[in-house]
Amino acid sequence: MLEYITSYLGMNTTPGQAGNVFWAVVYILVVFGGVSVAVIAMNWLERKALAHFQIRLGPMRVGPHGLLQPIADAVKLLTKEDIIPDEADHFVFWIAPLIILCASFTVYIVIPFGPTHAITDLNIGVLFMLGVSSLSVLGVVMAGWASNSHYPLIGSLRSSAQMISYEIAMGMAVVSAILMTSLNKSGTGTLSMIGIVEAQQQQQVWFLFKFFPLGFVAFAIFAIAMVAETNRAPFDLPEAESELTAGFHTEYSGLRWSLFMLGEYTAMIAVSSIAVTLWLGGWLRPFPNTLTGPTWDLVFSLLPGFTFLALALIAFVGVIRMPKHPYFKIQTAGLAGFAAVLGLVGIVLFIPPVRDRIQDIFWFVAKVAVFMYLYIWYRATFPRYRFDQLMKVGWKVLLPIAIGVLILTAILGVVL
Amino acid sequence: MVPITTLHYLVTAAALFVLGVIGVLTRRNVVIVLMSIELILNAVNLNLVAFSRLWGLHGQVFAIFVITDAAAEAAVGLGILIAFFRNKETINVDEVDLLKW
């Protein structure tokens, strides 16, 4: 048994490919926990960042700087009464949020956080991700239908049309990236997520910059389509608050509603991970060509630690700026403790063996975090599209450009 | 334990096919009839893929063609259904007995 567990450590592959069930389960649990924590953190960050965009403070009461607010929210949502409308289709109403949640979490099976840090590596990885993430539309449609109410129904009709439309442009953009993986000596590409990143490593270029500006255009199309896929502003028509009260989840409350939110944020992180893997070199560190040599390697490997130390410093400044009133004693202590934990993590990340292992994950997460910030930024800046305009953008702008990019990429791939 | 052979898949596919046929023959709701046709197509696909394990990948290619065909069929079928519903306000197959409306 112990042998079975330790045997994997020597293998240089993912637990799924090694067929090691124990480590696969461990990875699944870690990814599940990590994503859940990320969602909670994202919740807090979104509220704080959005608040600062809008010259207000955001949550400040629960914990220092509202750090415990997501937990308080979760407790509130869990203890709320779970209302199912009488006229609703109970079974479908019950299962719809679960479908969204499952679809969003299943995607993480193939996301490579590092060369071996993935649950498994399917050789249809990209296809699998697109397919599974497209299943969440079923949950949206069912939630809207099962509520047996007009606003949710309109919301779900909108979202099904929207998600299907943008999936096509998204798929075309993805295909042009996959085409780029085949530009090597053997001329064979790959659909595997790890293979795609390795292809970028081999070709010494992130696909974002490949055939500039073709790669960039494909990436931009994907970046727009993925916002539409996840129903976020400015494409948040299915849940447009000012038009359809809350769209497809109008009738939901408490725990079920929170499942929708969890699913939405999980899906956001998932599609961002696809974008990072396909165009931004996944776990690869930036500037591998220009800033080479052992010195730069060392500098880049120290960055994760420094990032955490910087975060700890910010938290520490927060401690100093806390009001000195005795009322804030516990909060100040809590924030100081948080700063200490961050600092400790930073110091741990300086230890050489940890440093080398964690580097890949750090770069991946950092790139995904940029996308998360973009999501918040969009939400603070843009008004909402109207339904027909949304369709126009999807079908008449994004799709033709995506097909054009695909054709040009193919031609350039053959010529060069 | 009996090892899983191709025959197992074939039997599953046959059962699925029969279920689809029953659905087509007995249901009155057009949408469910169309779904039963999807079941039949899926049974065929399962057969094709199961055989592709024996005789090369041609079966899988055919399965993809069948899926394409299913998509086309669903689009046109549902289009007809909508047009029909608009005129007759019903989706009952038994009432689809006119060649024009």
Place this chain on the structure above:
Amino acid sequence: MTDPTTYLSHLELGEPDKTFLDSNELIINMGPQHPATHGVLRVILKLDGEKVLGTECVIGYLHRGVEKIAENRTYTMFNPYVDRMDYVAAVSNGLGYCEAVEKLLNIQAPPRANYIRVILTELNRMASHQLWLGTHALDIGAMTPLFYTFRDREEILKIFEKYCGARLTTHAFRIGGCQYETYEGFERDVKKFLDFVPPRIDEYEELLTTNRIWLERTRNVGKISAADCKALGVTGPVLRASGVKWDIRKAQPYAAYPEFQFEIPTGANGDTYDRYMVRMQEMRQSLRIIRQAVEGIPEGPIMAKVPKVMKPPVGEVYHSIEAPKGELGYFVVSDGSTQPYRVRVRPPSFVNLQALDVMVRGQLVADVIAVIGTLDIVLGEVDR
């Protein structure tokens, strides 16, 4: 338990169709509990998919009988009630009522009072437009302008609070002038506000004016022609955005307006974007008026000679002013007693709301929201 539908049966509500293929229409109730109907407006929408076939406004959820109350109050006592109609532009309401009664009494407010009135009214126009901009943008999906506008509106409310103690329902004016002399530092506060707000207006415009999505959401949405506007009696920025240069401050000047120079911004297309632009320019024009007023404010009394017991001669008067939302008219009939015989208010929101059906027919649900926002209605004023 009684079946709730039995209560409804005598109302003869037709059973709404449950399907919404294009042969059948979908009827949805927008409001009175809806985040984008600015209070308690209820709009019954007849939809074909998402296309609006017709609308029906149901109003009266906020009816308090303001006009009836007037008949049982003296002229002075009724003055605070008018603030409760258009509660985001309470100062304008008070100005209209005071001037109407002054006309009836045949007295003139002294020039200093008129200047103060203009300053406060224009400040209130700014506040009203800022509130409109924030909520309108929020309806269309842009969250951020709301907080920017509320931040700046706060400064105006602070001036009001310092002047008369109230922020929203100010009751700033009295019949015959103003009750309060300006406080110490009033002019400095106003001048500070004048200096600080233009860059803030630029900030709003930066977020919206050239934003592609904003343009697409507002251009050619809720179009209304000048002829339709006139036929429906629509006034204010909505009328001016359709290209009609009509502003009561110029056409029938009141208070101290003849002494100031300002432009009347107009639009050309009469769509939501033009209305947005007209209001943005009006904010700048308001600032211009305030600057002229605060620099040229004369010394002197702030109250005309007004009898303690107000008994206007028998007669009737109609006086209208340019409120932020359009023509606000007061029709006051006196029977010679201390209480008005009848007060009739011509609220701009109520009249402008009539145009909703014309503006949204044939457009999409999302446009209904945009148009309700762009009409800038306040339900307190619509229902009175």
Place this chain on the structure above:
Amino acid sequence: MTPVATTFFFYFLSGLTLLSGILVITQKNAVHSALALILGLLAQAGLYLMLYAPFVAGVQIILYAGGIMVLFLFVIMLVDIERSQKEEQFNKQWLVGILSAGALGGLFVLVYTKGSSLFPMTAGIPAESNNTQQVGELLYGQYMFAFEIASLLLLVAIIGAVVMAKKRI
């Protein structure tokens, strides 16, 4: 990647497929039928994976579960379910239908038992790692013409669906 617990997963997935098939044809509500069908399609994708056909499995999920079934749900929502649910669900030929389908099933069993010697039951496992590539080569090589015909078919279907669903032509 070698499959784990093949026997268990085969019975689990094929059981799920058949169960969903039964639900599809027996459920009163068309939405429930569609849900059952989605479940069945996903289970079948799992069977394809076990048959070393990952590409077909992926296409099955994307096209069938994510595309066609959404179309079905869309249409079910558009048409009046409330009333059709109250109507008789099965037509009068249900006995004949089941009998003939049973006869068909019997025929299948007969064919499989008689003809099982015609093909080997266990076969060499095709390399999974480049399955997608091989399918692609076949599609764009040997079956190029069929592929183009299929695309034409889709075009025709698009036009047909638009014309059908349009209000006034």
